[in-house]
Amino acid sequence: MKTSSEPALRRYSLHGETMGSRYTAVFYAAGQADLAAIGASLYAAVDRVDRQMSTWNFASDLCRLNAAPENTWIPVPQELAQVLAAGLQVSGESGGAFDMAVGQLVEDWGFGPSQCAPSPQIAARHGKTYCPAAEALEVDLAALQVRKRAPLTLDLSGIAKGFGVDQLAHCLDGWSIASYLVGIDGEMRARSTRPDGQAWSVAIEKPTHGIREIGGVMELHDVAIATSGDYRRWVEIDGTRHAHTMHPALHQPVANRLAAVSVLSPSCMLADAWATALMVLGEIDGVALAMKRGMDVLFVLRHGTLLEEILLIDGKMV
Numbered sequence: 001m002k003t004s005s006e007p008a009l010r011r012y013s014l015h016g017e018t019m020g021s022r023y024t025a026v027f028y029a030a031g032q033a034d035l036a037a038i039g040a041s042l043y044a045a046v047d048r049v050d051r052q053m054s055t056w057n058f059a060s061d062l063c064r065l066n067a068a069p070e071n072t073w074i075p076v077p078q079e080l081a082q083v084l085a086a087g088l089q090v091s092g093e094s095g096g097a098f099d100m101a102v103g104q105l106v107e108d109w110g111f112g113p114s115q116c117a118p119s120p121q122i123a124a125r126h127g128k129t130y131c132p133a134a135e136a137l138e139v140d141l142a143a144l145q146v147r148k149r150a151p152l153t154l155d156l157s158g159i160a161k162g163f164g165v166d167q168l169a170h171c172l173d174g175w176s177i178a179s180y181l182v183g184i185d186g187e188m189r190a191r192s193t194r195p196d197g198q199a200w201s202v203a204i205e206k207p208t209h210g211i212r213e214i215g216g217v218m219e220l221h222d223v224a225i226a227t228s229g230d231y232r233r234w235v236e237i238d239g240t241r242h243a244h245t246m247h248p249a250l251h252q253p254v255a256n257r258l259a260a261v262s263v264l265s266p267s268c269m270l271a272d273a274w275a276t277a278l279m280v281l282g283e284i285d286g287v288a289l290a291m292k293r294g295m296d297v298l299f300v301l302r303h304g305t306l307l308e309e310i311l312l313i314d315g316k317m318v
Contacts, residue, residue, distance in 0.1 A: 027180035103153030127251030162272025190220035224268035229260035256282035
């Protein structure tokens with residue numbers, strides 16, 4: 001309970017542009033917060049991630065790594081090395097459902113930085129020589145260097161945004177701010193509760209193509225949430241929609257009954273990667289693996305125009 005001697009907490013809100021989207025930070029702090037300094041540090045945190053991990057910025061460290069020759073150790077920043085190592089870990093734990101080496105497939109299907117017309121035929125040809133990151137990428141975290149043993153076009157779209165949210169959180173931690181909600185687009189992370197003791201409430205988007213509407217509300221308390229879905233970005237070929245999430249083994253966009261997967265985790269980076277992995281695995285294998293791992297996940301299945309939810313808490317259906 002707050003006593004009269006404790007300073008009142010004031011609500012602050014900051015936001016900006018990053019990674020083709022927007023970041024937000026809502027927090028409570030005592031007294032008059034230095035918003036200019038806090039805002040500058042928040043922007044620097046997400047800008048560092050963007051400059052290192054963007055495939056749309058050809059000067060990024062990721063693009064430099066993609067263009068580097070094979071069998072050569074390439075120095076990389078600490079943050080990029082950390083994300084690559086985490087990506088390989090989730091790849092192994094998901095049986096390859098999460099794979100960072102989908103960059104060429106993303107490009108071939110029209111979702112890449114060149115914004116070319118989608119070509120399943122070109123994607124099929126590239127699929128014949130596809131090599132998963134787990135088989136061809138080495139990350140030396142101690143020396144902050146990476147080596148490719150085969151040609152790879154890495155894409156971190158399924159993990160970098162979540163990492164960016166974690167960086168926003170670490171930034172506010174550094175300012176000794178103990179109550180906040182930070183996010184980039186739909187990936188969010190909360191610390192503690194609001195001053196009134198209530199959990200942070202975040203909207204869960206209804207997975208409807210072309211329409212943004214709220215499908216529900218999730219309460220967060222010292223946890224992060226990330227969502228992967230088929231309803232935000234897609235291409236249409238011969239009357240069929242193809243979502244932007246790639247199936248690494250099939251070398252084509254995911255095609256199953258899942259409309260969206262939302263994962264809760266202390267790390268938004270891991271929530272982001274696992275949302276992608278479970279989306280790829282689908283409504284049977286994805287649910288089974290999440291139950292086996294004891295995860296907190298909301299699966300939304302599409303049955304024509306109807307939606308069905310499967311909610312797991314600690315791996316158990318509720």
